Amino acid sequence: MSHGKIAVFGAGSWGTAFSIVLADGGNEVTMWARREEVAAAINDGRENPDYLPGVELPPRVSATHDVEKALHGADIVVLATPSQTLRGNLEEWAPFAERDAVFVSLMKGVELGTLNRMSEVIHQVTGAEPDRIAVISGPNLAKEIARREPAASVVACEDESVARMLQDRCHSPAFRPYTSVDVLGCELGGAYKNVVGLAVGMAVGLGFGDNTTASVITRGLAETARLGMKLGANPLTLMGLAGLGDLVATCSSPLSRNRTFGEKLGQGLSTEEIYASTRQVAEGAKSCSSLRALGEQAGVDVPIAESVDEVVAGRLTATECMDGFLRRDTKAETD
Numbered sequence: 001m002s003h004g005k006i007a008v009f010g011a012g013s014w015g016t017a018f019s020i021v022l023a024d025g026g027n028e029v030t031m032w033a034r035r036e037e038v039a040a041a042i043n044d045g046r047e048n049p050d051y052l053p054g055v056e057l058p059p060r061v062s063a064t065h066d067v068e069k070a071l072h073g074a075d076i077v078v079l080a081t082p083s084q085t086l087r088g089n090l091e092e093w094a095p096f097a098e099r100d101a102v103f104v105s106l107m108k109g110v111e112l113g114t115l116n117r118m119s120e121v122i123h124q125v126t127g128a129e130p131d132r133i134a135v136i137s138g139p140n141l142a143k144e145i146a147r148r149e150p151a152a153s154v155v156a157c158e159d160e161s162v163a164r165m166l167q168d169r170c171h172s173p174a175f176r177p178y179t180s181v182d183v184l185g186c187e188l189g190g191a192y193k194n195v196v197g198l199a200v201g202m203a204v205g206l207g208f209g210d211n212t213t214a215s216v217i218t219r220g221l222a223e224t225a226r227l228g229m230k231l232g233a234n235p236l237t238l239m240g241l242a243g244l245g246d247l248v249a250t251c252s253s254p255l256s257r258n259r260t261f262g263e264k265l266g267q268g269l270s271t272e273e274i275y276a277s278t279r280q281v282a283e284g285a286k287s288c289s290s291l292r293a294l295g296e297q298a299g300v301d302v303p304i305a306e307s308v309d310e311v312v313a314g315r316l317t318a319t320e321c322m323d324g325f326l327r328r329d330t331k332a333e334t335d
C-alpha cells in the first residue's frame with residue numbers, strides 16, 4: 001500500500017529514524033537537510049553518516065536542501081529540529097507549505113523566554129488551528145527505532161480524526177502508534193523526561209546506584225504530574241507512553257543524550273565542556289529553565305527542574321544538587 005508524500009524537516013537522529021518508520025508505513029518521504037552534503041549522502045549513499053551511520057535508508061526516503069522542493073505536494077509536514085530553533089525555522093519554511101498541510105512536532109522541549117510548547121509555536125507562526133497540529137511522542141530512542149526494534153508511541157491531536165489519520169500513516173511493522181487528544185500532556189511529558197534524565201544522569205555520574213535513580217525517576221514523574229495537572233494535562237497521559245514510558249527509556253538508556261549529558265555533569269564537566277564534545281541536542285539542558293519558569297508561573301513546586309537548571313548554569317555542583325533533594329522539608333508522598 002502506498003500513501004502520499006510527507007516532508008520531514010531536520011535530518012538529525014530522530015528526523016532520519018522517523019523517516020524510516022514513515023517509509024516502512026508506505027509513505028514517500030522527503031527529508032529537508034540543513035547541510036547540502038547531508039542531503040547528498042542520503043540520496044547517493046543511502047545513509048546519514050553524521051547521525052545514523054551504518055543504517056541503510058529505504059528507497060522511499062529521499063532528501064533535499066531546497067525548502068520549496070521538500071514541501072511541494074506534502075500533506076504532512078513533520079518537524080524534527082531542536083526546539084529552540086523551531087520558531088525561526090518555521091518563519092522561513094511556513095510560506096512554502098501546502099495550504100491544508102498538517103504539522104507534526106517530534107520535538108521534546110519548551111521554548112526559552114516565551115515558555116511556549118512546540119504546538120503553540122507552530123500555531124503562532126503558521127496560523128494553523130489545533131486540528132492541523134499534532135505531536136508524536138513516546139519511548140523512541142532513535143538508534144533503536146532505526147534498527148526496527150519494536151516500540152510504541154503516542155500520536156496526539158485535539159482532532160481525534162486527524163490523530164487517527166496520522167496513526168495510520170506512521171503505523172509500521174515495528175512501530176505501534178496509539179492516538180490521544182491530549183497534546184499538552186504529551187508535550188509536557190516529553191520535555192520533562194529530558195530534565196529528569198539529566199538528574200538521573202548526574203546520579204549515575206556521581207556513582208550512585210539503582211535506588212537513587214529509581215527515586216529520582218519516581219519523584220520526577222510526581223513533579224511532571226503536579227505541573228501537568230495544574231496546566232490541564234490528563235494524568236493518564238503522564239502515566240502512559242509519552243510520560244512514564246519515555247521517562248523510563250531516557251533515564252535507563254546510555255543512548256539518551258540527556259542522561260549522558262547529566263552523567264558528564266555528575267563527573268564534574270562543565271556545561272560548556274559538554275557542549276564542545278557533541279553536536280547533538282540535549283533538549284533538557286535548555287528546557288530545565290523553561291519548565292522551572294512554567295512551575296513558578298503556575299505556583300507549582302518543581303525542585304528537579306529548578307536544581308537541574310542551577311547545575312546546568314554552573315551555580316550548583318551535581319553533588320550539591322543531590323544533597324539539596326535530601327535536605328528538602330519532609331512531606332507526604334502525594335502532596
Ligand SMILES: NC(=O)C1=CN([C@@H]2O[C@H](COP(=O)(O)OP(=O)(O)OC[C@H]3O[C@@H](n4cnc5c(N)ncnc54)[C@H](O)[C@@H]3O)[C@@H](O)[C@H]2O)C=CC1
Nearest residue numbers: 010011012013014015080081085107108140141142280281
Ligand atoms: N534522537 C532521539 O532519539 C529522539 C529525539 N527527539 C526529539 O527530536 C528533536 C530533534 O532531535 P534529534 O534529531 O535527536 O537531534 P539531533 O541533534 O540528532 O539533530 C538535530 C537536527 O537539527 C538540525 N539543526 C540544528 N540546528 C538547527 C537550526 N538552527 N536550524 C535548523 N536545523 C537545525 C541539525 O542539523 C540536525 O539535522 C528534539 O526535540 C529531540 O528531543 C524525540 C524522540 C527521539
Ligand SMILES: O=C(CO)COP(=O)(O)O
Nearest residue numbers: 138139140141256257258
Ligand atoms: O526522546 C528520546 C527517547 O524517547 C531521546 O532521548 P535523548 O534526547 O535524551 O537522546
